[in-house]
Amino acid sequence: xxxxxxxxxxxxxxxxxxxxxxxxxxxxxxxxxxxxxxxxxxxxxxxxxxxxxxxxxxxxxxxxxxxxxxxxxxxxxxxxxxxxxxxxxxxxxxxxxxxxxxxxxxxxxxxxxxxxxxxxxxxxxxxxxxxxxxxxxxxxxxxxxxxx
Amino acid sequence: xxxxxxxxxxxxxxxxxxxxxxxxxxxxxxxxxxxxxxxxxxxxxxxxxxxxxxxxxxxxxxxxxxxxxxxxxxxxxxxxxxxxxxxxxxxxxxxxxxxxxxxxxxxxxxxxxxxxxxxxxxxxxxxxxxxxxxxxxxxxxxxxxxxxxxxxxxxxxxxxxxxxxxxxxxxxxxxxxxxxxxxxxxxxxxxxxxxxxxxxxxxxxxxxxxxxxxxxxxxxxxxxxxxxxxxxxxxxxxxxxxxxxxxxxxxxxxxxxxxxxxxxxxxxxxxxxxxxxxxxxxxxxxxxxxxxxxxxxxxxxxxxxxxxxxxxxxxxxxxxxxxxxxxxxxxxxxxxxxxxxxxxxxxxxxxxxxxxxxxxxxxxxxxxxxxxxxxxxxxxxxxxxxxxxxxxxxxxxxxxxxxxxxxxxxxxxxxxxxxxxxxxxxxxxxxxxxxxxxxxxxxxxxxxxxxxxxxxxxxxxxxxxxxxxxxxxxxxxxxxxxxxxxxxxxxxxxxxxxxxxxxxxxxxxxxxxxxxxxxxxxxxxxxxxxxxxxxxxxxxxxxxxxxxxxxxxxxxxxxxxxxxxxxxxxxxxxxxxxxxxxxxxxxxxxxxxxxxxxxxxxxxxxxxxxxxxxxxxxxxxxxxxxxxxxxxxxxxxxxxxxxxxxxxxxxxxxxxxxxxxxxxxxxxxxxxxxxxxxxxxxxxxxxxxxxxxxxxxxxxxxxxxxxxxxxxxxxxxxxxxxxxxxxxxxxxxxxxxxxxxxxxxxxxxxxxxxxxxxxxxxxxxxxxxxxxxxxxxxxxxxxxxxxxxxxxxxxxxxxxxxxxxxxxxxxxxxxxxx
Numbered sequence: 001x002x003x004x005x006x007x008x009x010x011x012x013x014x015x016x017x018x019x020x021x022x023x024x025x026x027x028x029x030x031x032x033x034x035x036x037x038x039x040x041x042x043x044x045x046x047x048x049x050x051x052x053x054x055x056x057x058x059x060x061x062x063x064x065x066x067x068x069x070x071x072x073x074x075x076x077x078x079x080x081x082x083x084x085x086x087x088x089x090x091x092x093x094x095x096x097x098x099x100x101x102x103x104x105x106x107x108x109x110x111x112x113x114x115x116x117x118x119x120x121x122x123x124x125x126x127x128x129x130x131x132x133x134x135x136x137x138x139x140x141x142x143x144x145x146x147x148x
Numbered sequence: 149x150x151x152x153x154x155x156x157x158x159x160x161x162x163x164x165x166x167x168x169x170x171x172x173x174x175x176x177x178x179x180x181x182x183x184x185x186x187x188x189x190x191x192x193x194x195x196x197x198x199x200x201x202x203x204x205x206x207x208x209x210x211x212x213x214x215x216x217x218x219x220x221x222x223x224x225x226x227x228x229x230x231x232x233x234x235x236x237x238x239x240x241x242x243x244x245x246x247x248x249x250x251x252x253x254x255x256x257x258x259x260x261x262x263x264x265x266x267x268x269x270x271x272x273x274x275x276x277x278x279x280x281x282x283x284x285x286x287x288x289x290x291x292x293x294x295x296x297x298x299x300x301x302x303x304x305x306x307x308x309x310x311x312x313x314x315x316x317x318x319x320x321x322x323x324x325x326x327x328x329x330x331x332x333x334x335x336x337x338x339x340x341x342x343x344x345x346x347x348x349x350x351x352x353x354x355x356x357x358x359x360x361x362x363x364x365x366x367x368x369x370x371x372x373x374x375x376x377x378x379x380x381x382x383x384x385x386x387x388x389x390x391x392x393x394x395x396x397x398x399x400x401x402x403x404x405x406x407x408x409x410x411x412x413x414x415x416x417x418x419x420x421x422x423x424x425x426x427x428x429x430x431x432x433x434x435x436x437x438x439x440x441x442x443x444x445x446x447x448x449x450x451x452x453x454x455x456x457x458x459x460x461x462x463x464x465x466x467x468x469x470x471x472x473x474x475x476x477x478x479x480x481x482x483x484x485x486x487x488x489x490x491x492x493x494x495x496x497x498x499x500x501x502x503x504x505x506x507x508x509x510x511x512x513x514x515x516x517x518x519x520x521x522x523x524x525x526x527x528x529x530x531x532x533x534x535x536x537x538x539x540x541x542x543x544x545x546x547x548x549x550x551x552x553x554x555x556x557x558x559x560x561x562x563x564x565x566x567x568x569x570x571x572x573x574x575x576x577x578x579x580x581x582x583x584x585x586x587x588x589x590x591x592x593x594x595x596x597x598x599x600x601x602x603x604x605x606x607x608x609x610x611x612x613x614x615x616x617x618x619x620x621x622x623x624x625x626x627x628x629x630x631x632x633x634x635x636x637x638x639x640x641x642x643x644x645x646x647x648x649x650x651x652x653x654x655x656x657x658x659x660x661x662x663x664x665x666x667x668x669x670x671x672x673x674x675x676x677x678x679x680x681x682x683x684x685x686x687x688x689x690x691x692x693x694x695x696x697x698x699x700x701x702x703x704x705x706x707x708x709x710x711x712x713x714x715x716x717x718x719x720x721x722x723x724x725x726x727x728x729x730x731x732x733x734x735x736x737x738x739x740x741x742x743x744x745x746x747x748x749x750x751x752x753x754x755x756x757x758x759x760x761x762x763x764x765x766x767x768x769x770x771x772x773x774x775x776x777x778x779x780x781x782x783x784x785x786x787x788x789x790x791x792x793x794x795x796x797x798x799x800x801x802x803x804x805x806x807x808x809x810x811x812x813x814x815x816x817x818x819x820x821x822x823x824x825x826x827x828x829x830x831x832x833x834x835x836x837x838x839x840x841x842x843x844x845x846x847x848x849x850x851x852x853x854x855x856x857x858x859x860x861x862x863x864x865x866x867x868x869x870x871x872x873x874x875x876x877x878x879x880x881x882x883x884x885x886x887x888x889x890x891x892x893x894x895x896x897x898x899x900x901x902x903x904x905x906x907x908x909x910x911x912x913x914x915x916x917x918x919x920x921x922x923x924x925x926x927x928x929x930x931x932x933x934x935x936x937x938x939x940x941x942x943x944x945x946x947x948x949x950x951x952x953x954x955x956x957x958x959x960x961x962x963x964x965x966x
Contacts, residue, residue, distance in 0.1 A: 002524050007536055011543050018547055018578050027568035029558075042569045059809045063723035063929040064701055085723045085808035085929055089781070089788045099569070110569065 027099075032076035035102045045098040045107065047072040049091070057086040070098060070107070078102070082109040089114060151315070153330045154227045158216055162311035165212040169260070170293040172206035175199075176286035183279040184375065196279055200271055203282065206289055207264035213296065214261055217254070217310050221247050226334040229317050230254070230310045236339030238749050246344050249353035252473055252492070253296055253310035258354060260292040262361035270365065277385060280375050284368035284506075291499045295492075305491055342779040342790045345750075348407035352400060356427060359397025360465045363430060365389035366437065367462035367503075370455060374510035377517055383445050383454075388960040390438050390458070391673075395952025397431045402945040413791050413806045415933050416695070417941070418688075420575045422477045425552040426468030432545035434461040436538040443531040443538075446598045448521045450535055455518075457542060459507040463500060464549065470496040476556045528606075530596040537589040544582040548575065573635055580642045583685050588649040590678045591617075591656040595664070613659035617652035624651070624690075632693040647689050654682030654944075673955025680947025687941030698735040698803070698932035699724040723808050726757070728926035738762055741928050742773075751780045755807060755928060759796070772796050774805045776930070801936040809929035822905055822917030835902050835918050838871040840879075845914055859886045863908045865916065871900055881906040881916065 030043040050069035066082040093114040100109035179199030186192035226232045234247040248254035267285045298309030315324040323333045369386035409417035437457030440450040474493045525532040657678035701721040726741040738760040754777045760768040776794030793806035849861035869877040879895035881904040894905045903919040
């Protein structure tokens with residue numbers, strides 16, 4: 001066999017080995033219920049911010065503590081704790097991807113990805129929504145002003 | 149219904165030129181195809197002439213699309229969806245161009261624009277390769293044109309036109325029942341995503357797209373080589389283009405990294421985000437292809453690998469567009485993606501399918517006539533190790549693209565996979581091995597000759613650079629303080645080994661310019677690029693391993709001891725809150741939030757943060773300011789902060805700061821209540837720190853005041869606030885009624901912690917309310933990092949790009965002479 005063919009085989013073996021070790025780090029998208037069943041395992045939750053429950057974040061007391069409630073499409077609800085600052089546009093997110101693990105009743109979140117309406121400018125349904133509100137927005141100039 | 153104030157002619161011109169571009173590229177593709185397969189030279193020549201005319205016409209049409217769309221954005225014709233979605237009146241001039249590339253249509257247009265320019269150059273330079281190469285270029289133009297037509301084939305809309313009108317896109321919206329909708333409602337656009345309002349975003353997309361577009365040329369030449377069954381001839385003319393593409397795409401990717409560093413709040417220049425990966429992967433395979441092309445030209449080996457690497461680079465370019473534009477990455481990327489929907493999804497898959505099928509079918513038809521060298525590469529030859537390096541680049545590309553494609557794989561197979569806890573480490577631990585071997589190969593590979601090298605020559609040339617590299621590496625390893633141990637000792641060893649290899653690569657290639665090339669810089673392109681590559685790797689290793697979180701919050705600020713109550717141990721607490729005017733310790737610095745100022749036009753706040761470096765006695769020995777800024781974005785329910793990092797650049801490190809939270813009185817639950825007082829003009833009301841005089845009260849309603857089209861009635865006031873310390877403020881609380889729904893507009897003087905409102909009572913009297921609240925205390929929360937040696941990364945990038953360009957010129961001149 002030619003040396004280069006051996007090297008190519010080694011390369012293929014390396015890729016496969018790399019992908020196999022990667023599989024150990026692979027996580028899954030879960031619902032809140034299935035994440036509860038896998039307590040302590042790192043998962044991705046696709047959920048929504050529960051706007052009826054309070055969001056706790058007070059940067060003066062502690063800038064690294066955010067807690068809120070998330071609900072998923074199946075209707076389950078969990079408390080989430082995120083030891084970091086509150087992401088921009090958090091309250092306006094339509095959907096959130098939470099990376100972390102369930103510990104007891106609380107989801108310990110390590111990373112949050114937000115899907116905000118502003119990120120979907122080209123999405124026609126969002127556009128439509130926006131347009132309908134923009135006509136009503138234009139009617140209520142209720143923006144509050146601040147001076148320093 | 150006639151609408152007022154619309155500018156319809158320019159859009160019709162736009163539609164026309166978009167269709168013209170489509171038709172002309174179709175004709176060009178067919179004519180060049182006919183010319184390639186023609187039986188007689190006369191026939192070939194006449195088809196070629198037709199193809200040229202059609203391609204030039206196509207190029208003119210594409211430039212016209214560009215100009216038309218620019219005029220629409222520049223003149224703020226918000227009746228057009230593209231202008232309304234992507235621009236705004238207050239946008240600075242230089243960002244009007246960024247509006248182009250924010251949207252999908254604009255980025256396809258940009259791609260098509262560069263493709264036209266490249267095609268025009270090819271018309272002049274491709275000579276005997278013109279017909280087959282231009283067939284491919286025209287076919288790409290044809291595909292790109294279909295993305296911009298927006299015409300219907302039966303029920304399927306092909307692409308989307310940038311010239312559609314708002315009222316045609318949203319025919320059901322209420323506002324379009326009003327003939328004056330443009331004057332009344334669409335007075336301003338949605339504006340440009342503020343993350344894109346950065347100078348890098350003016351320049352980065354055109355460069356990346358030039359890189360994307362130019363990857364077509366080596367692809368087209370490879371296809372032409374297979375098609376014409378001339379497997380040698382295409383390499384030389386394709387070489388300068390491949391080098392051009394490698395340089396430009398590499399530059400574009402790194403400009404994206406620079407943008408991420410300066411404007412995203414990742415705390416870094418690279419996060420293995422799918423968008424970044426998707427643009428880097430074609431570059432990896434292209435660099436592999438450039439090396440196998442060189443091997444083939446000098447030795448006849450590696451032709452088959454070239455026929456794999458070069459076409460796949462172009463396919464990966466289209467695939468990366470597919471990943472980033474169709475929304476399949478939605479849940480994994482921090483970047484904004486459009487959900488253009490199914491039509492674009494299938495449209496791009498079709499494009500990938502067509503451009504994959506062409507080389508595959510040609511390759512199968514030509515497989516018997518592709519020359520193969522029977523004997524084996526010499527282990528002491530340059531080509532052997534160069535091939536190993538190319539293969540590693542390719543392996544790296546496959547690894548990255550598979551991981552990046554996980555969401556697409558999930559979509560195809562219904563799986564639910566995602567990369568786990570340590571996304572960066574999953575990539576880094578493989579890439580560091582690849583970088584280690586590749587930099588090492590590029591260090592000693594230069595001193596090998598094609599076909600075989602004598603031991604004596606090799607050792608005599610490499611000895612000195614190797615010794616210097618070992619000394620330099622050892623010094624950096626021992627005094628550089630690289631002790632990144634989050635992923636164990638093995639990874640730390642890999643970091644050090646890779647650092648040594650990269651330093652060796654930079655020094656050895658630098659030495660090569662003098663010892664072998666005798667300082668002939670014109671021929672030194674490859675060596676310069678390798679020096680740059682080595683420097684980049686060194687910069688990446690040091691800046692990543694020694695990146696230091698300055699805002700490490702050990703105490704919590706107001707309540708020490710709170711920390712452990714919430715059970716945090718393993719992860720550093722990254723945010724620190726600074727209260728206005730109070731110096732707070734942060735790492736070796738004392739930092740003070742000294743103030744902020746608002747740029748009214750863009751609603752952008754600049755924060756002034758002083759860093760004082762303290763000596764052992766606690767005196768400040770060095771002071772500097774970092775000024776991060778943030779846009780205040782008004783959206784539906786309140787104001788949001790979109791932060792832009794600020795940094796203080798030094799030669800050997802950067803202090804990097806961004807705001808993660810800022811006083812936002814809207815969101816603070818506030819128990820204080822308004823103290824109401826009935827007033828008339830001239831009355832004075834007191835608060836704890838001063839008094840306020842009501843200067844004027846204006847009431848208006850829509851029957852007697854035509855300036856009030858949006859509310860039914862309004863009560864406005866002008867109040868002067870006189871603080872004890874002598875300062876004076878003007879506030880205008882107001883009260884509006886629309887459809888019997890009242891709205892109160894409050895006005896706040898933050899430095900006085902006082903909020904004013906205005907209420908109109910039924911009996912016709914006006915009340916002014918005053919609320920004093922601590923909730924308006926001024927503070928910011930921030931994250932701060934120290935990035936050492938990041939300039940080495942940028943400098944290495946510049947060297948690498950210069951190397952590519954020098955090489956390109958060198959190869960181009962050689963083709964002309966040869």
